[in-house]
Amino acid sequence: MVTEITAQALDTQRFINEKAEEIKETVGDGWAINALSGGVDSSTVTLLGHRALGDRLKTVFIENGLMRAGEAEQVVGFFRDLGVPVEVVDAREAFFAALKGVTDPEAKREAITQTFYRDVFGRLVRESGAKHLLQGTILTDIDETVAGIKRQHNVFEQLGIDPQKAFGYSIIEPLIQLRKAGVRKMGKALGLPGELFNRIPFPGPALAARVIGEATPERIETVRRATAIVEQHLFECGAFQYMAILHEDRVTGMRDGKRDFGRQIEVRCWDSVDARTATPTRLPFDTLEKLAQEIVAAVPGVVSVSYNIAAKPPSTIEAV
Known part of the structure; x- marks a missing residue:
């Protein structure tokens, strides 16, 4: 059971300090990796992760062929200005191969989930030596998945799935007690520019969800x-x-x-x-x-x- 922290009750500096310490403790002397999409959640968790781990967090942008026009260049540019290097990984072929012939909404989400976590990220984790994936799952993602409204691509533990067994690495989710308003507040406190922390939400399956x-x-x-x-x-x-x-x-x-x-x-x-x-x-x-x-x-x-x-x-x- 996840305890919600509302945006009104959120003490951003306390939350940042506590979560940074938790990330450090979990990762230890090792490495972590995270995928930056440019959305509010992933942008916020990226800065939080770099606050905690510095150069021991490898940040990648997965070019899956499903993003908005110019998204990779824009997002990489934003984070370059913030001092965070981002590697762009071209995985378009893998995602479109997985989606070929798939029309059922849940089957499409599952195809994207498996391609992202097992195939693309599995390879990146093995190559980087990282043992942990840092991601920006929020409470609304869990609510909708557990309630059966729709399977959010980034929810596992609440469905009884162990990422370590399924994909070969563990997942750290420091924003899981927050909803979108709280994440925006966190992003601002971490130093994200308004163009990022005020961005409209964008789905994990990207334009495939549309x-x-x-x-x-x-x-x-x-x-x-x-x-x-x-x-x-x-x-x-x-x-x-x-x-x-x-x-x-x-x-x-x-x-x-x-x-x-x-x-x-x-x-x-x-x-x-x-x-x-x-x-x-x-x-x-x-x-x-x-x-x-x-x-x-x-x-x-x-x-x-x-x-x-x-x-x-x-x-x-x-x-x-």
Whole structure:
């Protein structure tokens, strides 16, 4: 049972000092490794880990082919400025091979989990000599997994899975008592720039969580382009999270007076505090109209754009 520390009750300096000591004690004289995605959780745990271990923490960015446009360059640049070296590991081939032909949402998450932890990270851990993986699991990840809402890729112990036996290394999760608001508070206290600790949440399975059906390179590129447009237009709307979702079936559209079977993008924008519940943001219709016009014009093959108006629950923030 994990005891929650709310953002209001969080004493950041005490938490940082306690968790840094716990990380040092767990790792001992050895090495640890962590994957930086550029999200709030992984960015915060990266700085906390380097505060505790210094050069004995190896930080890598896994280029899985599922990230937003320019993500690797942007994230590596942010952390270079913070004095943290980040190695980019190209694993695109491994992830798309694992996802080939997979359409079931849970099967997709499992394919990503196994590829990340067993194959890609297993090799990196063996090569680095590290015995521990440091990661930014938070309490909401555990809640949703244990409740059976969706399997979060970074939850193991609560499902009875021993990472040491399954993958050959142990996992350290210093943020596990916090929710998103607490993690943002921690990130700020550790010295993350606002562009990072205020970033909207991004799922562990990355854009594969926003493709309904098979996550092929072509379909990921479609949702990647739509994502860039949605994030550009909604950046200042004040919402908790916003995204583009690619639907599976083709829909009937028209171009140049002829029928065109094209793709459908669903836009989602959420008001929430901790992601446990959420309501669709009441965006102005002019904003939605501009989004639709630009997505249809700029993303090849898209003929339809819709907006989700179902709250969580019964909906969820991500589609997959």
